[in-house]
Amino acid sequence: MLLLLYSLNPMTDALLKFFTLQDANVRYVVLGTVLLAISSAVVGCFTFLKKKSLAGDAVAHAVLPGICLAFLLAGNKNPWALLAGSFITGWLSLVCIDFITSKTKLKEDTAIGLVLSIFFGVGILLLTAIQHGGNAEQAGLEGFIFGKAAALIGADLVLFMVLSALLLCTVALFFKELTLIAFDEQYAKVIGFPVRWLELLLTTLTVLAVVVGIQAVGVVLMAAMLITPAAAARFWTDKLQVMVVLAALLGALAAVGGCLVSYLHTNMPTGAWIVFLVSLLAVFSFLFAPKKGLIARHYKQKQHKLRFAEENILKTFYHLGEKQKDFFHSYTLNEIVEKRKFESTYLQKGLERLKKQGYVVQQKVGANPAQYLWQFTTEGYERGLRVTKLHRLWEIYLTKYLRIAPDHVHEDAETMEHIITPELEKTLETWLNYPKNDPHNTEIPYR
Amino acid sequence: MFAFWTILVASLTAVTCALLGCYLVLRKMAMVSDAISHSILPGILVAFFITGSRDSTAMLIGAGFLGLLTTIIIEFLHRKGNLQSDAAIGVTFTALFALGVILVSAFAEQIDLDTDCVLYGEIAYTPLDVWLLGGTTNMGPKAVWTMTILLLMVLLFIYLGYKELLLTSFDSAFASAIGLRTMLWHYLLVGAVSMTTVAAFESVGAILVVALLICPAATAYLLSSRLPVMLGLATCFGVFLAISGYYLAVWIDGSIAGAMSTMAGVLFVVALGVSKVIKSNS
Numbered sequence: 001m002l003l004l005l006y007s008l009n010p011m012t013d014a015l016l017k018f019f020t021l022q023d024a025n026v027r028y029v030v031l032g033t034v035l036l037a038i039s040s041a042v043v044g045c046f047t048f049l050k051k052k053s054l055a056g057d058a059v060a061h062a063v064l065p066g067i068c069l070a071f072l073l074a075g076n077k078n079p080w081a082l083l084a085g086s087f088i089t090g091w092l093s094l095v096c097i098d099f100i101t102s103k104t105k106l107k108e109d110t111a112i113g114l115v116l117s118i119f120f121g122v123g124i125l126l127l128t129a130i131q132h133g134g135n136a137e138q139a140g141l142e143g144f145i146f147g148k149a150a151a152l153i154g155a156d157l158v159l160f161m162v163l164s165a166l167l168l169c170t171v172a173l174f175f176k177e178l179t180l181i182a183f184d185e186q187y188a189k190v191i192g193f194p195v196r197w198l199e200l201l202l203t204t205l206t207v208l209a210v211v212v213g214i215q216a217v218g219v220v221l222m223a224a225m226l227i228t229p230a231a232a233a234r235f236w237t238d239k240l241q242v243m244v245v246l247a248a249l250l251g252a253l254a255a256v257g258g259c260l261v262s263y264l265h266t267n268m269p270t271g272a273w274i275v276f277l278v279s280l281l282a283v284f285s286f287l288f289a290p291k292k293g294l295i296a297r298h299y300k301q302k303q304h305k306l307r308f309a310e311e312n313i314l315k316t317f318y319h320l321g322e323k324q325k326d327f328f329h330s331y332t333l334n335e336i337v338e339k340r341k342f343e344s345t346y347l348q349k350g351l352e353r354l355k356k357q358g359y360v361v362q363q364k365v366g367a368n369p370a371q372y373l374w375q376f377t378t379e380g381y382e383r384g385l386r387v388t389k390l391h392r393l394w395e396i397y398l399t400k401y402l403r404i405a406p407d408h409v410h411e412d413a414e415t416m417e418h419i420i421t422p423e424l425e426k427t428l429e430t431w432l433n434y435p436k437n438d439p440h441n442t443e444i445p446y447r
Numbered sequence: 448m449f450a451f452w453t454i455l456v457a458s459l460t461a462v463t464c465a466l467l468g469c470y471l472v473l474r475k476m477a478m479v480s481d482a483i484s485h486s487i488l489p490g491i492l493v494a495f496f497i498t499g500s501r502d503s504t505a506m507l508i509g510a511g512f513l514g515l516l517t518t519i520i521i522e523f524l525h526r527k528g529n530l531q532s533d534a535a536i537g538v539t540f541t542a543l544f545a546l547g548v549i550l551v552s553a554f555a556e557q558i559d560l561d562t563d564c565v566l567y568g569e570i571a572y573t574p575l576d577v578w579l580l581g582g583t584t585n586m587g588p589k590a591v592w593t594m595t596i597l598l599l600m601v602l603l604f605i606y607l608g609y610k611e612l613l614l615t616s617f618d619s620a621f622a623s624a625i626g627l628r629t630m631l632w633h634y635l636l637v638g639a640v641s642m643t644t645v646a647a648f649e650s651v652g653a654i655l656v657v658a659l660l661i662c663p664a665a666t667a668y669l670l671s672s673r674l675p676v677m678l679g680l681a682t683c684f685g686v687f688l689a690i691s692g693y694y695l696a697v698w699i700d701g702s703i704a705g706a707m708s709t710m711a712g713v714l715f716v717v718a719l720g721v722s723k724v725i726k727s728n729s
Contacts, residue, residue: 053533054478104719105672106472110665113477114715117658121708124655129701146548220485221548224541231534272548279542286528294527 018263026263029270032152032160033255036216037225037274039164041251042171043209044226045233045244046202049182053227054109055097058116059210060222062093064123067144068130076137079156083211090207093119120219147218147271149259156215163212167205171244178202179240216255217271224275225251232282235289254278308418309350311387314359315417316340317376318384322442327381330363330373359383385445386425391417392438393428399439400432406439452574452588454693457707459594460647461659461685463601467640468664469677473616474636477665478533479518481657482540483637484644486517488547488653491645492554507642514641515634517543544653573650590650597646604639605678608632613674651704658704662711663688666718684714 021027047056063086070085071077093115100111130138143151152160171178180188181198189195206226213225233246258274287294316339321327323339336347351374354360359380363373376384394416398409420428429446438444471480487510494509517539524535573590586592605612614622615632623629640660647656667680692707699706 048531048534051531051533053531053537057481057537104669104722106665106668107475107477109475110472110477110661110668113481113657113661114665116481117655117661118708118712118715121655121658121705122712123705125696125699125701125705125709127702128705129699132700221541221545223537224545227534227537228541231530231538234530235528267552269548269552272545272552275541275545276549279538279545282538282542286524286530292529 014264015260018260026259028154028157029149029152030256030259032157033149033216033259033270033274034252035161035164036213037229037251037255038248039167040209040213040222040225041229041247042168042244043202043205044230045240045247046171046178046182047206047226048230048234049240050202052206053230054112054223055094056206056210056226057223058093058097058112058119059090059207060214060219061116061123062119063090063211063214064144064219065089065119065126066123067141068123068126071130071138071141072126075135077141079159083159086211086214087207089119090210091203094203094207123219143218144214145218145220146269147214147216147221149216149262149270149274152215160212160215163208167208167212170201170205174198174201175241182240217274221271221275224278228275228278228282229254232278232285235285235292250278250281254281304418306350306353309346310354310357310359311383311418312340313342313347313350313354314376314380314384315387315391316342317360317374317380318388318445321376321381321384328376330375332373333370336374354380382447385447387417389445390420390425390428392442392444393425393432393435394420395438395440396432396435396444397428409439449574450693450697452591453703454689456573456588456590456594456650457689457693457703458686459591459598460650460656461663461689461707462682463594463598463643464647464656464659465663465667465681465685466601466605466678467636467643468660468662469667469674469681470612470616470636471640471660472664472668473674474633476636477661478536479521479637480640480644480660482521482536483514483517483641484653484656484660485540486543486547487513487641487644487648489513489543489550490516491648492547492550496554507645510645510648511638511641513543514637514644518634518637593646594650597643601639601643604635608635612636616674651707655704655708658708658711659685659688662708662715666711666715669715669718669722684711687714 017023018026021030044053044056047053066085066087066089067082068085069089070081073085074081096115097108097111100106100114101108106114127142130141140148140151177188177193177198178201180193181195181202185195188198209226210222214222217225229247229251230243232250233243236246237243254274254277257277258270261273262268262270285293288296290296313336316336317331318327320331320336320339321329333344333347336342337344342350351360351362355362358377361375361377363375365371365373391413394413395406395409398404398412399406434446435444468480471477490510490513491506493513494505497509498505520539521532521535524530524539525532528535530538574588576589578586578589578592611622611627611632614625614627615629619629643660644653644656647659651659663681663684664677666684667677670680671677688707688710691710693703695710696703696706
């Protein structure tokens with residue numbers, strides 16, 4: 001079977017070669033980029049939760065002058081020197097942002113933009129000066145701008161793999177502490193955590209992740225490797241552990257995809273493809289994630305609206321029953337609208353749904369559907385009663401405990417009657433001690 | 448003559464950016480402008496594919512459109528997606544910029560635009576591209592004309608909408624209470640920024656235009672909170688950056704745009720020192 005596929009199509013051939021990792025070069029590049037993507041995604045989760053995502057962008061841009069200075073000082077592309085240089089300026093940029101935000105009237109976003117563009121500008125100035133300088137060693141230095149995943153081989157790769165592993169181990173070791181400062185720094189301070197040291201640790205981890213990550217995607221797009229996997233993972237879960245693992249997986253998936261594309265089409269930039277793919281994953285999460293995704297939330301909102309409509313209709317039935325002193329009397333559409341001004345399609349659709357759910361029954365009298373009669377079932381009566389009760393209990397609560405004038409409480413109760421849970425209902429009843437009448441002197445019904 | 452034209456183009460670009468930058472800094476939109484400057488790249492390329500030329504009007508429209516789209520996406524992710532605004536900005540501009548880089552690589556042969564140019568442009572080439580009236584009369588570099596027209600448009604925009612821009616920038620709640628259409632002014636400003644970014648694209652590139660937008664304005668804001676003073680100072684700083692940046696670049700033989708941003712850094716540090724001294728004296 002495999003052989004057949006093999007002979008069928010040169011594309012399949014290439015795919016097979018890629019995924020079996022026969023080629024040592026492919027193996028290194030894929031392994032390297034996946035590891036870099038994972039480490040930046042993991043650290044990115046914490047910077048994301050601390051709302052410092054864009055500071056990561058500044059660090060990424062600020063790495064460029066460090067690389068150039070290190071090159072100028074060392075005279076060659078010694079990876080240790082470049083690493084040290086980028087680490088120092090990356091760090092310095094965060095210190096500058098912190099200083100500007102705390103010591104001047106400039107806001108954080110201006111500070112980030114300022115530091116980002118100035119550091120990057122200095123980097124470009126140095127880079128162009130080096131390029132014009134004619135040092136033969138400089139070729140490939142510009143690769144840091146858009147990344148050079150394909151060059152991840154040999155000793156460099158080992159170095160970056162060790163760094164990524166170190167970074168991941170540190171995060172695992174301090175997971176609890178980092179979680180705490182990401183969510184509630186004040187609390188961490190109060191219970192005696194060394195918050196300043198932990199902040200320092202997170203800053204160092206961020207800079208390290210950027211320094212390592214730019215090897216694959218370059219300084220301009222590095223921010224995406226920190227922010228996008230975390231933002232995408234956030235749509236799927238509320239648990240930090242799950243979010244970190246998910247972000248790492250998404251980052252890794254995009255890294256493999258990016259390598260694949262540039263393997264199949266050699267003129268395609270790996271870094272840009274990784275970022276583009278991870279962005280697509282984020283868009284997918286944004287739309288389709290259960291619960292937090294746009295579509296799921298839209299659906300839920302619609303369901304709520306439908307339920308509100310149904311409960312309002314049932315409540316109107318109950319009010320009509322109170323007037324008639326017979327809760328199982330039947331009404332025409334017109335009689336219902338006279339009690340409460342529903343829009344006619346809204347009312348008809350609501351009644352149809354209630355009929356399906358067994359809360360009302362329809363009697364077909366005459367040929368004209370407008371003359372059909374509608375009537376409570378026992379279940380409908382109970383639900384209508386409950387909504388009415390909650391409305392009136394809430395009005396009592398507002399007037400009695402929040403001292404709001406009786407003529408101002410209706411609007412609020414209109415919303416709360418749909419939201420109050422059975423537990424809250426119990427509490428309200430016992431707390432208010434089953435009052436007989438609401439503030440407008442109408443009777444509060446109990447079952 | 449060459450130096451004169453280069454400095455003139457650089458000054459025109461820097462001043463246009465600095466004026467708009469004042470409003471961006473006041474509205475806390477610095478990073479939004481960073482996002483716009485990155486994400487106009489696909490707009491420029493799409494405009495190129497549609498018209499088949501590097502004609503500036505098409506590109507201005509294409510990029511202006513992309514700039515608006517960027518801010519709309521950011522707002523959408525933030526409001527409808529419950530995504531915090533910093534992450535919304537980061538996700539949006541990196542995605543669009545990555546798309547732009549992919550397009551540049553895919554159509555590198557058909558388009559005279561490489562990734563270096565995207566990043567920091569080459570202002571030193573602009574004086575070579577002259578406008579010949581009737582094929583003979585030398586009217587000076589095209590870039591001078593484009594940037595002059597744009598600067599006049601921005602000046603007109605600020606002159607006509609001075610009160611509205613001022614109010615919506617400082618107190619948008621009050622502005623909407625007295626009936627100003629805050630969103631309209633927001634998007635007009637975004638449109639102006641996008642167009643300026645594209646026009647500045649060839650001279651200073653997509654990223655360093657951010658330096659010109661933010662740095663002179665932020666430096667001016669350090670020294671004064673009064674808008675007219677800020678606009679004046681930012682203009683002076685813009686011209687200063689153009690002149691000093693040019694000579695710095697010539698001296699160390701590097702990119703002019705990079706040198707202008709470097710000088711912006713120097714200027715900011717000096718202004719920071721001055722503002723601290725003034726504060727401690729008073």
